[in-house]
Amino acid sequence: MDHIESNYSPAPSASGDDATPSKRKVSTSKRARLTRDSRARVIAQLMRWRARIPGWDVDALRTLTSTEADGVAMVSAVLPAIGDERLRKLVQQHLADEQRHVDAFGERLANVESERGIDPVAVHPAETIGSLNVIEFMAYLELGELRAYQCLENYRDLFEGDVKTCEVIDSVMRDEQFHCAYSHDQLERWATEGFEDEIEAARKWADDIDTSAFRNQCLSFVSMLPRIIFRRSANGTS
Numbered sequence: 001m002d003h004i005e006s007n008y009s010p011a012p013s014a015s016g017d018d019a020t021p022s023k024r025k026v027s028t029s030k031r032a033r034l035t036r037d038s039r040a041r042v043i044a045q046l047m048r049w050r051a052r053i054p055g056w057d058v059d060a061l062r063t064l065t066s067t068e069a070d071g072v073a074m075v076s077a078v079l080p081a082i083g084d085e086r087l088r089k090l091v092q093q094h095l096a097d098e099q100r101h102v103d104a105f106g107e108r109l110a111n112v113e114s115e116r117g118i119d120p121v122a123v124h125p126a127e128t129i130g131s132l133n134v135i136e137f138m139a140y141l142e143l144g145e146l147r148a149y150q151c152l153e154n155y156r157d158l159f160e161g162d163v164k165t166c167e168v169i170d171s172v173m174r175d176e177q178f179h180c181a182y183s184h185d186q187l188e189r190w191a192t193e194g195f196e197d198e199i200e201a202a203r204k205w206a207d208d209i210d211t212s213a214f215r216n217q218c219l220s221f222v223s224m225l226p227r228i229i230f231r232r233s234a235n236g237t238s
């Protein structure tokens with residue numbers, strides 16, 4: 001699955017909907033799509049335990065900033081391969097959203113570091129997961145954006161009382177809902193146009209990536225157990 005179909009451009013939708021897409025036109029049942037599965041529930045519990053570590057909130061803002069930067073890199077890499085005009089507009093909107101998320105979390109992080117006299121730590125360079133064709137990209141988004149939304153839901157609870165950070169999280173969550181919905185809708189649209197096999201394979205591949213990410217988060221949690229148990233920050237302070 002490590003290849004590119006350059007300018008892959010499925011035929012226009014059978015629905016005949018060729019109007020300029022907008023966030024309000026996405027019709028997916030968000031409630032159904034955002035249901036928590038067992039992996040999400042485990043991750044939510046791990047995040048609660050990790051929030052016992054002093055300074056967890058600064059670490060979280062750094063993670064959120066770098067993860068959003070990963071999103072910018074990934075969407076930027078795939079955008080030139082999208083030939084379909086309607087989808088291109090959606091992905092351009094998506095890219096603008098992800099850049100706003102980087103800026104919003106980055107600004108909040110800088111303010112918190114400044115308020116606490118913490119030296120800024122360089123956020124790691126953005127990462128992508130290799131070359132994707134457009135169906136793989138949508139399948140990756142369909143699940144990845146759901147995980148992003150669920151993660152923010154957890155942070156929304158953990159940051160309770162930090163009004164400024166919660167405002168940023170709320171605004172980003174609205175965008176992530178849109179990203180979940182349009183990627184799901186696009187896959188369903190292609191399914192009606194004869195791409196069922198490609199979509200099934202891409203969803204399986206995306207689920208394998210999700211499984212791998214889940215395992216890595218569990219392993220990361222295990223490596224942090226001493227700090228969680230003894231409530232020690234990365235520099236050893238309690």
Ligand SMILES: [Fe+2]
Pocket residue numbers: 068071097098101148172176
């Ligand atoms: Fe985002």
Ligand SMILES: [Fe+2]
Pocket residue numbers: 071098145148175176179
């Ligand atoms: Fe997103």
